[in-house]
Structure formats: C-alpha cells, structure tokens
Amino acid sequence: xxxxxxxxxxxxxxxxxxxxxxxxxxxxxxxxxxxxxxxxxxxxxxxxxxxxxxxxxxxxxxxxxxx
Amino acid sequence: xxxxxxxxxxxxxxxxxxxxxxxxxxxxxxxxxxxxxxxxxxxxxxxxxxxxxxxxxxxxxxxxxxxxxxxxxxxxxxxxxxxxxxxxxxxxxxxxxxxxxxxxxxxxxxxxxxxxxxxxxxxxxxxxxxxxxxxxxxxxxxxxxxxxxxxxxxxxxxxxxxxxxxxxxxxxxxxxxxxxxxxxxxxxxxxxxxxxxxxxxxxxx
Numbered sequence: 001x002x003x004x005x006x007x008x009x010x011x012x013x014x015x016x017x018x019x020x021x022x023x024x025x026x027x028x029x030x031x032x033x034x035x036x037x038x039x040x041x042x043x044x045x046x047x048x049x050x051x052x053x054x055x056x057x058x059x060x061x062x063x064x065x066x067x
Numbered sequence: 068x069x070x071x072x073x074x075x076x077x078x079x080x081x082x083x084x085x086x087x088x089x090x091x092x093x094x095x096x097x098x099x100x101x102x103x104x105x106x107x108x109x110x111x112x113x114x115x116x117x118x119x120x121x122x123x124x125x126x127x128x129x130x131x132x133x134x135x136x137x138x139x140x141x142x143x144x145x146x147x148x149x150x151x152x153x154x155x156x157x158x159x160x161x162x163x164x165x166x167x168x169x170x171x172x173x174x175x176x177x178x179x180x181x182x183x184x185x186x187x188x189x190x191x192x193x194x195x196x197x198x199x200x201x202x203x204x205x206x207x208x209x210x211x212x213x214x215x216x217x218x219x220x221x222x223x224x225x226x227x228x229x230x231x232x233x234x235x236x237x238x239x240x241x242x243x244x245x246x247x248x249x250x251x252x253x254x255x256x257x258x259x260x261x262x263x264x265x266x267x268x269x270x271x272x
Contacts, residue, residue, distance in 0.1 A: 002178075003163065007185035007193075014162060014197055024161055027205055037204035041196035 008049050015046055134158050134178060144169035154178075164194065173198050 003010050017023045019036050039046070134154055142150040145168045153159070153168065160166045163180025164173055175194045176182040182190055 002182045002184040003180055004184060005181075007181045007190065010162075010181050010185075011193055014193070017162065018197065018200060022201060022204065025165070025201070027208060037200060038207060039200060040203050041199045042193075045193055045196065 011045050012049060015042065018042065137174070137177075142169065142172060144172070164198065 018039075021035055021037065134151075137154070138151045144150065144153070144166075148168055150166065150169060150172075153166070158178035160174065160177050160179045163177040163182065166172065166174075166177075175198075176187065176190050180190065180194065
C-alpha cells in the first residue's frame with residue numbers, strides 16, 4: 001500500500017515527525033521531553049519543497065490533472 | 068493529450084487500483100488509538116496499488132505486493148501476535164516504518180511509504196537515514212533500541228505512555244499534558260494552511 005502523496009511530501013512528513021521528537025514513537029523510560037533530536041544523516045533530505053506536489057489542496061484547487 | 072497525462076494513464080493501467088475501507092475514525096482524541104493509520108491527510112484517500120504479478124492465492128491480492136516479503140517471515144509482536152495476523156485485513160503501519168505492537172521492528176519502504184511509487188534507491192536511502200537518526204537519538208537519551216515501544220497506545224492504557232501533539236494542532240490526548248516544542252519548530256501543517264477543510268487534523272482543532 002504505497003503512499004501516493006508523493007515522495008517529497010512523505011519526506012517532509014518524516015522530517016516533521018523527527019523534528020517533533022519522533023512524534024508517535026514512545027521511548028520507554030526516556031526523559032519526558034519533546035526535545036528535537038540531533039540530525040545526523042537526514043540532513044540531505046531536509047530541503048524545502050519547490051515543486052507542485054499532488055496534494056488534496058492542489059486537487060481541490062484543480063491544479064492537478066485528473067484522469 | 069499531454070505527455071504527462073499519457074504517462075499517468077499508462078501507469079494506472081499497469082497496476083490494480085484498490086480502495087481501502089475503514090479509515091481511522093475522526094473523533095477527537097482518538098488519533099492515537101489508530102496510530103498506525105494516523106499519518107497524513109493524504110492517506111485518507113487510501114488508494115492502494117499492487118502489481119498483479121505479486122498476487123498470492125493465500126493473501127489478499129491488494130496487499131500481497133507490499134506484505135509478501137513480511138509474510139514469509141514469522142514476525143511475532145506483543146502477546147504472540149504475528150505481523151501476518153495483524154495485517155490479515157490489510158497492512159497498518161506508521162510512516163511505513165513501524166507498526167503498533169511490534170516494538171523494535173523497523174521496516175524499510177514498508178506499507179504506507181512511497182516505496183515503489185518513488186525511486187526505490189532514494190526511498191531506501193531516506194528510510195535508512197531516518198532510522199539511523201532514530202536509533203542515534205535513542206542512544207543519546209540513554210535508551211537502548213530494545214526499549215523502543217514502537218508506537219503509542221490507547222490513551223489511558225498506561226500511565227507511563229506519553230503522547231505527543233500533532234504538529235497540525237491536534238490537542239493532546241485526554242489527561243496528558245500539552246507538550247512544548249522548541250522555539251521556531253511549531254510550524255503548521257502545509258495542507259492545513261493551504262486548505263483547512265482538507266486536513267483531517269485541522270477539523271478537530
């Protein structure tokens with residue numbers, strides 16, 4: 001069941017999850033804080049979206065051709 | 068007809084389109100009960116594709132392409148539940164990386180990630196980098212990988228379970244204190260900003 005939203009959007013969401021202290025994950029016994037983790041390897045994926053991705057907002061605005 | 072449209076039509080003809088049902092309920096405060104599916108509003112469309120060449124008679128055809136490699140391994144989670152049993156009605160994963168009830172299990176380009184709809188090499192690299200950072204973070208906070216619970220659980224099921232607020236503005240789970248974000252990191256969801264009605268989380272804020 002692949003994610004059809006597009007790879008850039010997915011990467012952005014992964015970055016958001018990580019920047020929020022790995023939202024959704026629970027590290028048992030870890031200090032109760034949402035401190036942002038230190039970015040090691042995902043730095044190269046942290047680029048702003050500069051393309052018109054397929055999103056619900058884009059579809060609603062009819063900027064995506066529907067077939 | 069534009070070349071882009073032709074390519075899209077060709078892609079659709081190569082794959083079987085399947086619409087999934089029973090998406091996560093929209094009631095406020097229930098986000099984390101369905102953490103596997105609480106990914107992004109785009110997931111609400113729940114369109115799944117699978118290659119017909121990957122179909123197996125013993126598994127639902129719609130999911131075989133994504134879960135076949137996992138079904139071949141007996142992966143047991145909490146209470147002895149196997150991943151194949153949990154995914155009998157369809158795969159449920161968080162970011163395509165982890166699944167509730169299976170701590171310490173990371174998937175590379177699992178169900179719910181772009182996987183075959185993107186360049187696989189890039190998708191794999193991004194997942195590996197992300198997981199390496201996740202494991203590094205666990206090491207930083209002094210927790211070995213074995214302490215990863217993998218996902219949040221039903222609110223109230225354990226006092227030691229912590230919940231984190233969605234960046235889209237979803238309120239914290241009942242009884243849980245509102246988390247705080249470092250300054251400058253509390254940006255809103257781009258979908259919510261562009262079209263609040265399209266954002267599943269924005270409707271509940």
